[in-house]
Structure formats: C-alpha cells, structure tokens
Amino acid sequence: MIMRTNKLFYILLCSVLLTITACDFINDDFTKDPNNPTSVTPGALLTSIETSIAYTQGGEVSRYTSIFIQSLKGIGRQHEAYNRYIMPAETFNNIWSNYYSTALEDIQQLKILADGKGYKAYAGIAKALEAYTIGTMTDLWGGLPYSNAFKGTDNLQPTYDSQEEIYAKIQELLTAAKADLSGDLGDITPDADDFIYEGNTDRWLKFVNVLSARYYLHLSKKDASNAQKAIEAIGTAGFETTEDDAKYAFGNSETAANPAYQFLQQRAGDITYADTYLTDKLDAMNDPRLEVYVDMESGDLASFYGSINSPVFFLTYAEQNFILAEAYVIKSDLVKAKQYYDIGVKAAMKQVGVPESAAAAYPFDVTKPLETIMLQKYFALFLQPESFVDWRRTGYPAITPNSGTEIPRRFTYPQSELDYNSANVPKPNTLFDKVWWEQ
C-alpha cells in the first residue's frame, strides 16, 4: 500500500514539474526585430535613391563607359583587362544590383508611400528619377525587366520588356511626374533630403522636360521626327542657366565622398585619365578645361571632378543646348543649330568654372555641323554615360578600338541574370551587339 502510494506520488511530482513550465515563453519580445524599422519617412528613402543612382553612375557606369568612349584608360589589375574589352558578365553584377535592388526598389517603396499619403512632390520626384534610371539602364543594356519586375516572390523571374516599351514607359513616367509636381504638393515636401535640388520643384519640372527631350533625341536615329518632339519637350520650360544643372552633391568626409575620388584613393594604379583621346584633343586645343578635368602628371582627376565632394552630373544646361543644336541639325536648320551650339559651349565652360571666353576657340563649322556639336558635347559631358549614347547614335567622336576590331556597344546582361533569370535573358548578349535604337 505504501509502495504504491509512493510510486503514485513520484509520478505525480514529476508530471507537475514537467508541465509547470508550459507557460508562454515565446512571444513578440522574441519575434519582433528591434534593430530595423518597418516604416520610414519619404525623405529618408529619397536620399537613399538619389545616392545610389549618383554613386553607381559616377562610379562603375562612368568608368566602363569612359573606357569605351576613351576618356579613361584601364592600366592595372582587372581594369587593364577591361581596357582590352575583356569583361566577363560578373563585371556588371554590382551596377545591375544597385540599380534594381536599391535605387528602383526604393523608388517603388517611395511611390507607394507617397501615393498613399498624397505626398505629391515626393511622388513626382520619384517618377522623374525612375525615368532617369531606367533610361540610363536601357541605353546601357537594351531591353529590361520592368512591367513584371518588383513583384518579389510573386514573380521571381520577370520577363524582359523591349527597349521600345521601356522608352514608352519613360515618357509616361515623365508625364505623370509633371502632373504630380504641378499641383498641390502634399503635407510633407522634400528639403535637405533632396541632394539634387533641395526640394525645389520648379527645377524638378524643368528637369522633367529636358529629360524627356533627351530620350526623344535618342530615338532620332530610328525616326527623325523625334527631333521635333525633343525640341517641343523643352519648349520654353527647360533649364535656363547652369544654376539649374541637376547634380548630386557629395560630402566632405571620406564616407560621403564622390565615387571617382574614392576609386582613385582606394584603388590607386588601376586607371588613368591622362593620355586619352579626350585629353589629347583638349590638349591640342589648349583648352583651359584640361587643367580642371585631369591632372596630366598623376593621371588622376583634377579639382573639379576629382575632389572629395565633387558632384556627379545627371542632366545639364550644356547638354540641353547640345540636344537642341543636334535636333536642329536633323531638321536642317543650321542657324538655330549654331545658336544653341554657342550657348552650349559657353555653358560647358561655365559649368566647370572656366571663363566663357574660352568658347571662342570653338566656332561652329557649318560644313560639319554634327561633328562639331558632338565633339563639344563629348568635352562637356566628361565622365557621363550619355557620351557613350552619343557616340553610338552619331559616330562621334571618331575613336578606334583599343584592342581587336570593335568597340563595345553595350554592357552585357550581368552574371546574376544569367544565373537566376536565364530563361528570360534576351539573346544575342555580347558587348558588341547594337541596342534597338541603334539598329
């Protein structure tokens, strides 16, 4: 009797011990992430967007397109091979990922936030920057995933839109941006978080117009009527002085520094900006810009583009004028072409702080109008990927390959796309294929 009671007692004791502890141990305290927010202000996103576009464009995009357009030479380590157009698909992984997973995804998040809360200014700027970004990207690669992109796990392998479709999207976005920026701007508007225009929506409206013109001009090779569309896009509502230049201002500390500066500091010996086609031409003309562009002794960038806080230019007054000049050449109106050409050359000088009088060295040559304009545009758009578009569209400047028989005409789709979205990557996919508007 005692034994059985003992047994019972112990079994009871044990079960009590084991179940006493079945309380709720796992709750929100353990599952909710205390380290990162689930929602942020629109300004925080805008700054991230602008920075990623500027850093990517001023960094790798600028370096690779400058190799192609011969305003930069790769001389050390990997860049020596790049100089000879040996560029495996991984080379473009970073650029693609910065644009898609950072810049464009943050733009989608900002659009959702801004549209939801009626922050029209942010919505408009987001759309303008989206157009800018996919514009830059489509000119580099060709077709791009867009209408089926940004859907997360709902579509892990988005199909590619054709370049023609992307171009249509660009103009759509710009129209919508214009509408957003023209009405009631909403409760919260950008200010110091906008590193390009500090929230000045008038300037953003001008930006939208000039950008629209740029993309019409690109299509002029396919259909000359686009030249007129470009002119109309600008109309009387474009940039008015170099003060309106859209540029991202980098900071004064090493961790806020310009990408070209960072590369020259941290990867010294890989590239040089001296002894290139561009510097040779500037040197031959004794152009005062040479001094502020490139330090010919060290091969680094000089004060204007190579300082710690040098800006990265998105869209300039100089470019606007060259767009108009070229459009008028296409329309065979050389008078207007010259008019805008002259303003453009002066603007290019002013942009980098050089006396406008230096523009006198470059009179408009009516016997070869396009060549004249494109050469000046080449000088003015130093380090910008737009020069690579210009060369492909017009054939100027007249450069010859560093190696082999051809100069590349695009970036290849990155290794990450070949790895994770291979079924959809368009073919052919080499450095030397022409994009749609060039065919």
Added chain:
Amino acid sequence: MKKLLSFLMLFLLSIGALFAQDRTITGKVTDATDGTPIPGVNILIKGSTSGTTTNNEGNYTLQSVPSGATLVFSFIGFQNQEIASANQSVINVQLQSDTKQLNEVVVTAIGIERDKKALGYSVQQIKSDELGENKTNLLNSLAGKIAGAQITSSTGAPGASVNIVLRGYTSINGNNQPLFVIDGVPFNNDVNNTESSLGGVANSNRAIDINPDDIASVSVLKGPAAAALYGIQASNGAIVITTKRGSNTQGKVSVDFSSSVAITQANKFPELSTTYTQGSGGVYQGPETGQGRSWGPKISDLVFDGSTDYPYDKNGKLVLKTGNPNGKSAITYDPLGQFYRNGLVANNSISISAGNEKNSIRFAIADQRNKGIAPNTRYDRTSVRLTGDSKLTNQLSMGASFNYVLSSGKRAQQGSNTSGIELGLYRSPINFDNSNGNSNPKDSSAYYLPDGTQRAYRAGGIYDNPYWVVNNNLFEDNVNRFFGSLEFKYDPVRWLNITYRIGADAYTDKREQPFALGSAAYPAGRIIQDAYLYRHINSDLLVTFKHKIGDNINLSLLLGQNIYTRRYENLLQIGDEFNFPGFIQMGNATTIQASQYLGKYRRVGYFGAFNIDYLNMIFLELTGRADKTSTLPLDNNTFFYPSARLSFAFSELAALKDNSVLSYGKLRAAYAVVGNDALTPLGYYPLRTTYYQVSSATAYQIADGWTNGVSFPINGVSAFTYGDAYKNSSIKPEYTKNLELGLELRFLKNRLGLDITYYNQKSSDQLLSVPVSNTTGYSSVYLNAGDITNKGIEIVLNATPIKTDQFSWNLTVNWAKNKSMVEKLAPGIDNVFLNGFTGGSTRAIAGQPFGSLYGYKFKRDANGGYIVNDNPNAGAGVYGFPEIEDKAGVIGNTIPDWRAGITNSFTYKGFTLSALFDIKKGGDIWNGTRGALVTFGRAKETDNRGEEIIWQGTKASDGSTNDIKVPLNQAWYTGNGGGFGSEAKQFVEDASWVRLREASLGYTFRSLGKTPFKSINISVFGTNLWLHTKYKGVDPETNLTGAGNAQGLDYFQGPNTRSFGISLKAGI
C-alpha cells in the same frame, strides 16, 4: 492532504531506518589475476543508492550497512560481484577481469552516461591523453582522429578558426558545425567577423576558449541519430566534452602540473620567382614609379648605382648592368622568408584536486602564450576553473562547475585587403627589401619614408608594407568568457531519477581595428570598435523511470524538458578621417558611424526516450522531441521529430559467448529525423522585411564593390533603404532524415577491433536565403527549398599487433568517405553563392556535390584539345591563345574523395613514441593567390616568360589543327593566362596531402619512491613536421574565409605552421 501524508510516511520510514542494526564494513578489493589492489571500485548497498569506493590502496570503508544487506562490487573491465554481508565486518573481494564485455561508458548529448554496448548509433571517443600537445584550438587536437570529420584549419596565424564538419554538409546557408556540449550544457562555437571574411583577420571560433588540459574525454556523436534527443542544434552531430573533476582520493590532495614550449615556423610558401624584377615589358621600374608587377628584367641584369639617399634601398637605386659594369650586384631579397619568423607557444597549467567519498573539488589554472610567425602577432589564453561535487544525502547529489577564460589576440589582416599583410608581401618584387635592412621588425624606417609617407614596394600607398601592418594596424581582440553549470541528481527511489541541470555561457568580445593615417585601404585613417555581448542559459529537467520485467528485460523511460534562451548584442562604431596623425582613437575621428544589433532567441523543447534492453543483448530505443522556437511564425512554430535505434550485441548469444576469436560483436541500425528552425540559416528575425539605415554599420552602405562607398547620416540627413532580402512569414522548419547501419567487432580479447558505419542522410526543405534576380526588387528571398543528400562510410580499426610485458604497439586507423549531392535548390535556381570572388567562388550547385568551385574554363574540342583563337586582329595575348567558354560552370569540388588518420604508438618500459599521419585524397582548392601572382609576374611558373609554344588543339574558325606559335609573355599572363583574366579553372588544384600531423617521444618516470611525485613525464613533440602535397601554394589545409560553409578558397591568406617543442608533466 494525501501528499502531506505520503511525505510524512517517507520521513518516518527514514527515521525508522536509523534505528535498525547498522554496522561498518571494511575490506580490500584486488585483481584476481595478480592480486594488485584496484582503486576506484564502486561498492553499492544493493537496493539503495548508498555506497563508497576503494582508495588508492584498494581499501574501503562502508558505514551504516543495514543487517542482511548485499554488497555489489563493480568496476570497468571487471565482472561485478554481489556478496551477502551476513554478519561480517570485513569483506575482501577479488574481482575477475571482464575482457569479453566492452563496458565502455559514453556520455550522450544530454549528459547521460550510456554503456557503449547499448548505443544504436555511431560514437567515437577520444581520451584526454589522446589529445596531443597542440593546445591552442581544441579542434586541431581532434584532427585526424575522428572518422568522417573534416577538420580544416584556416591559416597558421595564432588563434585562427578551425572548421569542423562531421559527415558532410547538410545545410546550405545554415550552420554545419556540430554542437559543442560541455558537461551537459551547450557551448557556443560561433565565429564573429568584424570585417568581410574575404579580407580581415583570421578570427577565432569560440571553441578556442576550451583548454584541452581540462578535458577528461570527448565523445563525438555523429549525425542526427546520435543527437536526436539533444535537439535542433545537434542536427550535424555533437562534440560532447566531459571535463576533469575531483574524485574520491580518500582526502589526499593531488596536484598535476604541466608545462610545454614549442617553436613554430611557416611550413610552406607559394612558389615565387627569384629571377625577375619590378617593371613592365622587360624594363625596370622601381618602387617610386608605383609599378605593381614584376615584368622587369632579370635581377642579374641589374646593379646598384651606389647612391646613398635613395629611400627605397640603402645600397642605392637599381640600374642596368650594361651601363654600369662596375656596380655592386643587385641583391635578390626573399620577402616571405625575411618577414615570417619563428613563433613560440608556451603552455603552463596546474590543477589541484581532493576528495573523499562525499565531496570532491578540483581547481585548475592554465595559461597559453602564442606568438605568431608574423611579428607582433599573438594569441593568449588564461583559464581558471573550479568544480565541486557533493553527495548531499544518499539520494541527492550536486555538482557545480565554474570556468572563466580570458582569451585575447593581436592579429594582422590578410586576404583581399590592401591593408593586409599578404597582398603586399606576396607581390613584393625580389628587388625590394620590405625591412629596409633592419633586423628589428619594429624599426619604423622599414615602413616610413623620410618625408613621413609610407615606404612600400609600390609608391602611392597602394599596398601596405607588411611591417606597416604589424606595427600600425594590428587588430586587437579581448574576450572575457564565463561558462558554468549546476546540476542536481535526485534518486528518491531505486526506479526513479530526477536530474536538473542549469548552465550558462556568456562572453564579451571586444575588438579594435585601427588603420593609421596613410594606410592603403583607408588613407585618411579609420578606427573600428566592435563589441559582442553574448549569453545563453540552458535548463534541462530530466526524469527517468526504470523498471525490470523478470530477469531479462530492463525498461526505462526518460521524459525531459529543455529551455534555451539566448541574447546576442553587437555594438559597432567606426571613426573615419583622423584630424592629425599619431592618435588612433575615436576622439580623433572627423566622422563617426555607429550601429547596434540585438538578437533574442528562445526555444522550448519536450522530449522522451523509451528504452528496452533484452538480455543485455538487444537494445531498442525510441525517442521523440517537440520544439517550439521564436524564429518560426508565431502561429506555426512547433515541430516534432522522432528516432528509433536498435542494437544487437550478437556476441552475447549463447553460441558465440565464449568464442576465443570473437570477443565482441554488435550490429546497429538507427533511423532519425531532426528538425531545424531558422536561427542559423536565416538569423534571429527572419520573418519580416524591414528598412535599413544606409551605412557601413548595417552593411547597407551604397558602394560599388571596389570602394568603401557612402554611409549616412551626412550633415544631419539620414537615409534608409528597403531591405534587399525578402523575408518570409510562412517559413517552415527544415528536416534531416538519417539512416545509419553499423557493425562493431572485437577479436582476440580486444587485440583487434573494427567499427564500420554506413549512413544515408537527406536534408530537405532547407531554409535558404536564395539569390534571385535583382529585377524582383530583392537580391535574395528566404524560403524553404532544396534537398541535399549525404552518404558515406566510416571505418575505425584498432589493433594491438604486439603486446609483451615490456613493449606494446598500438595502431588506430580511421578512414571515411562522404559523398554529398545537392539534389535541387529552389525552383529556377541552380546555384547558390557561398563565398568567394567574381573570378572564383565556392557554391552549392544543383546536381553537384556540395562545395563546388565555380568559374570559367577554356573551351575544349572533341579530343580535349584547346580551341585556339585564330583571328590575327584579336590582339596580343588573345590571338593564338585558347578561347574561354561563354558560361561559367563547375571547375572543381572542395569535398575530398576520402580522408584517413593513422596513429601508431609504441611503448617500451617508460618510453612512449607516437605518430599520427593524416591523409586527404582529393578535394580541390581555388588557388586565387597563384592566379594573381601569375598576373603580377611573381609566380615561379612565369619564369618561362618569352618561351614560345603552340597550344595543342584546333583553330576556332575552322577546326583545323592549331599551328600558331605564340610567346607565353606578359600580355598573356596579365590577360587570360593569369588570375585577373577570365579563366579560373587553370588555378584550381588538387589539394590532396599526406602529413605527419603529430609526433611525440616521451619518457614517464614512475615509482618515484621518496619524492612526493607520483609520476613525471618528459616529452619532445612536433606538429605538422612533414607534408607531402602537389599543391603549389601555402599548406593546402587552408581557407581564406575561415570556419564556415565556403571552403576551398586560397587568396592571400597567411601560411600554415609546423612546430616542435618539449613538455614536462608532473603529478603529486
């Protein structure tokens, strides 16, 4: 009320017992074969839990023996004896040895001791005297001794991490290391990395805090079957460590002292040219030009010009001999031989223990000082330990252990890091003396020019001079760690045991990484302060019921509950841009970024194990466990997993029981399922995507893969970006299913033993961070996907070929083969990047074994020849040379074909000689170091520059036989013939090796009569004394990224080391 009554009854009963006729019994226990006394024999009063043990002379005293009690005498290796005490007061016993039964006791994961015979799964045991003399990282002491364990040291730097995987990789993103358990409490073995694993220091895995001298034995439980009861952390097996504790020494104090010192040196360097100098196109270009490569003239063509003010060499500037025929010949420097020097490892420890039959205590203190082969680098460890065990009452006993470890290092950066040692050092040309003629490595004239800028082989601050690195930029880490446990065992009645154990493991790991002004990676200076605060608390409540049915069947049921709580915190502060030189501190920084991270985790588990033992011959165990964790969705966070194990000791069968040949034979089979939650693959908070501050502190800075990028806040403005890892709120646990079959045989009275295990394991629904197309808006997505299978065989052979009175020879061989296969990954994904570079990386690729090397390879024609470019306009280094495939693919595999360890030990009187040979067959390494050194003209194979060859194969345009003669020159080697070109396969090498991992010769003095010493041992020993391999780089036991899932990467990490030393051990 009933409870109270029962309690009262118990109490009265025990009081009643006090008044019965008790007496004291004494006696002596000896070995029946030779009459020698046996210390430590257990004597139990049958039917109770009281008893005692014999002392060193074999004598015992047993008090309070009730009249009519039976005494049970038992000891490992001897047959039990039960003796009725009748009215005797002296009982002497002679025990018969029991060579047939293998009464080896093994400690399982929960701290439960099991008879090895009863185990249905594979366990290997390493005793403390088998651990060897390498006391820095416990894992190095296990290398070569455990069948199927792949133990890989990352580099020879002191304190470097060691990777351990038992039976192959089962988790793609998660942890594949086994669980470490010390005295029943889990022990953290994480590696914390302050900087990228591709270029930073070789951090330690936290098991380095274990002092091997404190270990009594290590049980290696391989695979899920062994660890099914322990839970999800043990899905890759468990390393169960039992530490030394006090014992019953009849009150005598025993002291053990050990001291050893060893010299270490680098054991293998990459093969470098000693012919060609700095320059390009055959033209000499000295350090002041910033030329990085060695495509200059032969050093025999150069002489010094005798100038005395040339800051790069005291002998003057180098010029061509042809113009200066009388100049002093240029000196061929040896950058690696001069920089790496002998290191020193000194170990000292002392332990004091004492005990009687009720209480025992042990105190130990140990210290290691490890000076590395790179000047000024070191790793030091001091550990203090106190354990106490007490029999509080006849039914209740308690044990406690407290350990405190101070573990610190001064380390140098390595890898793909312009501020690391090796990038600059390995690329240093033979015409440049990094030390500037100084023999003292601290002399600053080696690394500073007279103008205050850095003196290095490439002017312009491109790579730091290695002396700059070890004097200015050493990484310092300091770890304070406490771990301990408290355990209560209560046996209220014979058939019930209640054990409660609570343990804690806590450490703070504080690191500082300075970059002085002028450093290559951060010319404006940088200081990183990184602090890790970790603790976990583990509580186990175990209740065991035992029941006997008749004489032949023993049953037991174990029920348990486990609670594991962890808290991990990291504080990171980065200061950039110093205002002025010489003061590397946060206060001197112009920009400061800071970040914090807090991770909390909790897991509750309930488990049960049911055992049936029939005739001590057939053992069946069924287990089940349910875990609830905080990293699975709140509404679906519990999962259950069972296992079944069966063992059949067929040598117990009547027919085989007295067999003279077969002493022991057992068949085992086990099937187990282990679940795993998201903690190790996906982190603490895997359920919801969030925003991140744009800052290098969260690793979300905006950069481009070449530069440090931009971090916020800037001028008071913050930036946040949406996370690019898509987190999934509907993830499920991953499961590993394992089938294991084994056979154990012992022959000729244990003179020969064989243990064979076959296993087949499948891990499915892997929790993966799967990379996806960036066009989804993300870079990766968390989901359940992917299957990996692992199959293999492990064989352990033990033999004593010769055994005489004076001399014995023991041989242990272990051999294992593992075949893994990544069956599939996520839909549409055929490879997952583990780590590496764009040129060469380690990946998990569907349809391939785990750990494939990935990159581009040369195109081949149908006969295996090259397809050669025959376009004359293609340019130098391309025309006439092989073409490369358009798509990257598998270029090698890091998993070896098989691994073996052979230990021979010979004893003759007091001498012991032992040697461990470790063999690895197969397993590739991507030798990125050699690839880069080819591009730089420093690799020995580029001494053939200028030689002309015709690549064997066919022409690309028409398939005709290739006849184009081309020179193997700078254009080729700096293009696709070198590591910075596109082709990676030429730098993937077979990393097979045979090495003499450990060897020692020692003499033990015993019977020291009048002296207080029980024994003194003097040994000489060596590690890694001999290495045979075809690998062309450093020692192929290496990995740039350290412990982790990506192995097989060699890119400018430091060399491995060999050592020889002497040790002295004494016991009082």
